[in-house]
Amino acid sequence: MQIPKDAIEVKGYFTWMGNDGIARTCVKSGIDITLEIAQENSKVVNELICEKKFPMLIDSRGIKSMSYEARHHFSVRGRDTKTCAFAILIGSTLSRVLGNFYLGINKPAVPTKLFDNEEEATQWLKQFLN
Amino acid sequence: MAPKNKIPLSDNTRANEILEVIMAFARQDFEKKVSIKNDDSVFDGIGAGVNMLGEELQHSTISLREKEQLLKEIHHRVKNNMQIISSLLSLQSESTEDEKFMALLRESRNRINSMALVHEMLYQSDDLSKIELKEYIVTLCTSVYRSYALPDSEIEFIYSIEKKAHFDIDKMIPIGLILNEAISNSLKHAFPKKKGKISVDLRSIKEKYTLSVSDDGSGFKKDFDPEKDSHLGIQLIYMLTEQLGGKLEVNNKNGVNYTITF
Numbered sequence: 001m002q003i004p005k006d007a008i009e010v011k012g013y014f015t016w017m018g019n020d021g022i023a024r025t026c027v028k029s030g031i032d033i034t035l036e037i038a039q040e041n042s043k044v045v046n047e048l049i050c051e052k053k054f055p056m057l058i059d060s061r062g063i064k065s066m067s068y069e070a071r072h073h074f075s076v077r078g079r080d081t082k083t084c085a086f087a088i089l090i091g092s093t094l095s096r097v098l099g100n101f102y103l104g105i106n107k108p109a110v111p112t113k114l115f116d117n118e119e120e121a122t123q124w125l126k127q128f129l130n
Numbered sequence: 131m132a133p134k135n136k137i138p139l140s141d142n143t144r145a146n147e148i149l150e151v152i153m154a155f156a157r158q159d160f161e162k163k164v165s166i167k168n169d170d171s172v173f174d175g176i177g178a179g180v181n182m183l184g185e186e187l188q189h190s191t192i193s194l195r196e197k198e199q200l201l202k203e204i205h206h207r208v209k210n211n212m213q214i215i216s217s218l219l220s221l222q223s224e225s226t227e228d229e230k231f232m233a234l235l236r237e238s239r240n241r242i243n244s245m246a247l248v249h250e251m252l253y254q255s256d257d258l259s260k261i262e263l264k265e266y267i268v269t270l271c272t273s274v275y276r277s278y279a280l281p282d283s284e285i286e287f288i289y290s291i292e293k294k295a296h297f298d299i300d301k302m303i304p305i306g307l308i309l310n311e312a313i314s315n316s317l318k319h320a321f322p323k324k325k326g327k328i329s330v331d332l333r334s335i336k337e338k339y340t341l342s343v344s345d346d347g348s349g350f351k352k353d354f355d356p357e358k359d360s361h362l363g364i365q366l367i368y369m370l371t372e373q374l375g376g377k378l379e380v381n382n383k384n385g386v387n388y389t390i391t392f
Contacts, residue, residue, distance in 0.1 A: 030168055064166055064168050065166055065178060065181070066182075067185070068182070068185035068186065068188075068189060071182070092170050093170050093171065093172065093174050093175035094166070094168070094170070094174050094175060094178050096175065097175040097176075097178045097179050097182075098178060098182075101178075101179060101182050105182070105186060
């Protein structure tokens with residue numbers, strides 16, 4: 001995933017709004033996602049300028065682990081979010097296990113799908129653009 | 131020369147580490163975690179999955195323990211409240227000399243105590259959903275006997291309760307009340323000479339239980355029909371048997387015998 005220069009950098013992520021109206025966030029390589037890191041990125045995502053709810057592409061291929069609290073936070077249950085769908089890019093063994101676990105156990109409140117391919121993920125997210 | 135399919139030592143170590151963590155989780159020890167090397171190996175994948183399952187299991191276990199604690203607390207409070215009501219009735223009975231009124235208060239107290247005992251035994255037991263029947267029955271019968279405090283009496287209780295008989299609270303409350311009524315009736319009416327035996331028998335036959343309470347006392351009067359009797363005690367036994375979804379038989383041979391199949 002190509003990270004633009006104007007991407008917002010936080011402790012565990014690079015986050016930006018794409019020209020196509022799809023938000024993107026890329027997990028930094030070898031990172032352990034804690035609740036604090038998760039909340040910091042959610043704050044950035046919710047501050048992205050967009051009048052309506054938007055879909056989001058998440059590149060999780062660099063992830064090392066994600067805590068219980070962070071997984072529950074990302075399930076977006078019981079919290080305000082501007083996102084309306086997640087496409088999660090997986091590739092490494094760890095991202096594959098984490099992605100499947102998150103989808104199977106934490107059951108996010110918005111439509112979510114795992115992808116090996118960025119183009120397919122973007123294509124799938126387009127249906128959620130208003 | 132090493133065999134071709136031999137597993138490298140490092141893989142063995144990692145497999146053992148994963149196994150150790152799984153075993154720790156089985157002991158409800160959630161401190162251990164599988165180390166993640168971030169080397170894109172299958173062990174990393176399995177390790178990450180095991181770690182996450184452990185976290186989910188830990189939170190479920192904590193939540194379950196909290197709920198159990200809360201349930202125990204509720205049983206404790208219910209029992210305490212029932213004891214307060216029972217004590218109030220006891221105080222009330224001290225302020226009267228009307229024998230009939232005192233007897234009514236004692237009967238009400240015994241009914242409340244039989245239910246309070248269920249809650250007491252539930253919060254004291256390891257399994258909050260069930261209580262051991264024999265312990266409950268013996269404690270209840272002793273308590274009812276003491277409440278009548280028949281001086282110089284020689285009433286013997288004989289128990290034949292099937293081992294491992296356990297019931298949940300929905301069954302225990304009516305069972306306790308039925309026993310209370312049947313035993314109270316025996317203690318009040320069956321033994322004019324203050325001597326005799328009361329037997330409590332509970333056994334399972336196929337998929338049903340049979341609870342039998344008998345005494346070897348004087349029995350009902352000849353013209354007595356329990357089904358038409360208006361006394362609350364007998365009426366309660368019929369009502370509670372219905373609540374258990376059971377069938378009641380009352381025999382009047384060599385004393386009184388109530389047999390409830392449910």
